[in-house]
Amino acid sequence: LSVADSAKIVVQPPARASTRRHRVVIVGGGFGGLRAAKALVTAPVEITLIDRTNHHLFQPLLYQVATGVLSPGQIAPALRSLFRGNRNVNVLLGDVAGIDLERRVVRTASTGEREVPYDTLIVAAGASHSYFGRDHWAKFAPGMKTLDDAAVLRSRILLAFEMADQEPDPTRRAAWLTFAIVGAGPTGVELAGQIALLAHRVLRHEYRRAEPRQARVVLLDGAPRVLGTFAPRLSERARNALEDLGVAVTLKSEVVDIDGDGVVVSDGIGHTQRIGARTVVWAAGVQASPLGAQLAARCGAELDRAGRLHVAPDLSLPGRPEVFAIGDMISLPGVPGTAQPAIQQGKYVAQVIRARLRGEARPPSFAYRDLGSMAMIGRNQAVAELFARVGLWGLPAFLAWGAIHLAYLVGWGSRVETVARWGWTLLARNRRERLISLTGLAGAESIVRELEQTLGTSMDGHDSRSEPFEAAR
Numbered sequence: 001l002s003v004a005d006s007a008k009i010v011v012q013p014p015a016r017a018s019t020r021r022h023r024v025v026i027v028g029g030g031f032g033g034l035r036a037a038k039a040l041v042t043a044p045v046e047i048t049l050i051d052r053t054n055h056h057l058f059q060p061l062l063y064q065v066a067t068g069v070l071s072p073g074q075i076a077p078a079l080r081s082l083f084r085g086n087r088n089v090n091v092l093l094g095d096v097a098g099i100d101l102e103r104r105v106v107r108t109a110s111t112g113e114r115e116v117p118y119d120t121l122i123v124a125a126g127a128s129h130s131y132f133g134r135d136h137w138a139k140f141a142p143g144m145k146t147l148d149d150a151a152v153l154r155s156r157i158l159l160a161f162e163m164a165d166q167e168p169d170p171t172r173r174a175a176w177l178t179f180a181i182v183g184a185g186p187t188g189v190e191l192a193g194q195i196a197l198l199a200h201r202v203l204r205h206e207y208r209r210a211e212p213r214q215a216r217v218v219l220l221d222g223a224p225r226v227l228g229t230f231a232p233r234l235s236e237r238a239r240n241a242l243e244d245l246g247v248a249v250t251l252k253s254e255v256v257d258i259d260g261d262g263v264v265v266s267d268g269i270g271h272t273q274r275i276g277a278r279t280v281v282w283a284a285g286v287q288a289s290p291l292g293a294q295l296a297a298r299c300g301a302e303l304d305r306a307g308r309l310h311v312a313p314d315l316s317l318p319g320r321p322e323v324f325a326i327g328d329m330i331s332l333p334g335v336p337g338t339a340q341p342a343i344q345q346g347k348y349v350a351q352v353i354r355a356r357l358r359g360e361a362r363p364p365s366f367a368y369r370d371l372g373s374m375a376m377i378g379r380n381q382a383v384a385e386l387f388a389r390v391g392l393w394g395l396p397a398f399l400a401w402g403a404i405h406l407a408y409l410v411g412w413g414s415r416v417e418t419v420a421r422w423g424w425t426l427l428a429r430n431r432r433e434r435l436i437s438l439t440g441l442a443g444a445e446s447i448v449r450e451l452e453q454t455l456g457t458s459m460d461g462h463d464s465r466s467e468p469f470e471a472a473r
């Protein structure tokens with residue numbers, strides 16, 4: 001489908017005699033899907049927004065849930081509540097398992113199999129972690145993509161300090177107090193900074209045997225600098241700020257193995273080193289939603305190595321002008337996999353759909369406007385690159401980071417609560433969300449076994465101390 005051809009296509013609005021309005025189905029209520037839905041609520045369409053979760057997740061602040069600063073609800077408003085006043089929007093909890101492009105139906109699986117018909121479809125299903133073919137690392141090095149992931153990480157991070165406090169052997173205690181983060185992009189950098197602050201400032205007077213100030217936070221990456229997509233001088237500033245917080249930044253080091261006791265890194269010239277760490281976090285690769293590959297197989301679109309779809313200049317699929325894909329699941333030259341492109345694409349496809357319904361020509365091809373990127377490192381420390389030109393660091397970047405994150409957080413309630421919580425965290429030098437959820441440890445069998453020994457009870461509520469006694473009888 002050439003650009004000229006796709007510009008000519010107009011999807012017919014329903015015939016005058018029909019009472020049925022044009023049906024737009026949106027798969028995914030993340031940054032792209034939510035923005036598309038919001039931009040279409042006043043159009044003459046019926047919108048069905050399908051998501052496998054009941055909330056819109058503000059992923060850029062997930063690391064603050066994982067480190068006890070924010071509560072899950074503050075960054076994840078219920079999707080349904082965001083469309084309370086829009087009678088033409090139906091929010092549907094469902095896991096989309098398949099899309100039939102011929103019959104124009106979306107098939108959901110999680111709430112009993114059902115088909116949702118569409119006239120126009122927007123697929124905005126995002127991406128998940130990629131372990132570059134080593135999926136068995138996932139149970140030793142969880143990633144952070146969902147609220148559940150953040151809850152698991154919070155439990156594992158906080159539990160590590162508890163286990164260290166009860167561990168008499170200094171070597172084993174040191175392993176509990178070592179946190180290895182794989183991937184020095186924005187997520188890895190922000191997480192490393194927050195874990196270092198937690199250990200060295202928040203928890204330092206709270207334990208009697210473990211000494212949280214001795215905790216090691218190791219940030220690992222194969223690249224030569226942190227925040228590789230930022231200007232080199234900002235990377236340098238970020239690295240210095242991390243080191244000031246006590247993070248050991250270990251670059252040009254490829255992770256070659258991960259197990260329950262730590263990571264093995266190679267310097268690429270024949271030297272390998274094991275780092276003993278009971279908490280390893282994966283912040284490295286991403287893989288587009290499998291729905292991308294499914295669509296590619298059905299319409300002949302190409303995929304890149306991360307499984308992202310190549311789309312037409314108006315973000316539709318080749319030969320399928322009524323189906324759009326947006327956000328992290330598509331690949332456009334020079335466009336990063338971040339929130340801004342997803343938001344801009346959501347708005348853009350809404351414009352295309354509105355133009356088609358009015359019988360107007362397609363708006364010009366999608367063009368990404370780079371508003372910049374930023375990463376927060378610690379108290380008063382951040383780096384920001386605005387409009388791909390202006391570099392900020394230190395307090396100005398920290399303030400810009402706060403203002404921009406608040407502006408994009410959905411809902412005034414969440415904004416007010418978040419400001420209050422940030423203020424409290426800074427002033428009290430404490431964290432409000434410090435619950436360890438044992439259900440969050442599913443998958444971390446070796447940790448669960450040790451915890452059972454420490455507590456003398458089994459995770460299913462059975463008291464393991466009675467077993468030797470029972471056996472002796």
Ligand SMILES: Cc1cc2nc3c(=O)[nH]c(=O)nc-3n(C[C@H](O)[C@H](O)[C@H](O)COP(=O)(O)OP(=O)(O)OC[C@H]3O[C@@H](n4cnc5c(N)ncnc54)[C@H](O)[C@@H]3O)c2cc1C
Pocket residue numbers: 027028029030031032033050051052053055056057058059060061062063094095096097124125126127144145186187289291326327328329337338339340342374
């Ligand atoms: C930890 C972390 C930190 C980040 N930090 C930043 C940052 O600081 N700045 C920045 O710009 N970007 C950041 N990003 C990236 C940014 O969040 C993404 O680029 C953005 O969310 C992409 O939007 P999207 O709409 O494509 O996908 P998402 O926002 O991921 O939304 C996808 C939605 O689809 C739903 N879904 C997926 N599959 C299905 C299915 N089969 N059926 C039904 N529903 C489905 C999901 O539940 C989800 O709600 C971060 C990402 C992560 C994970």
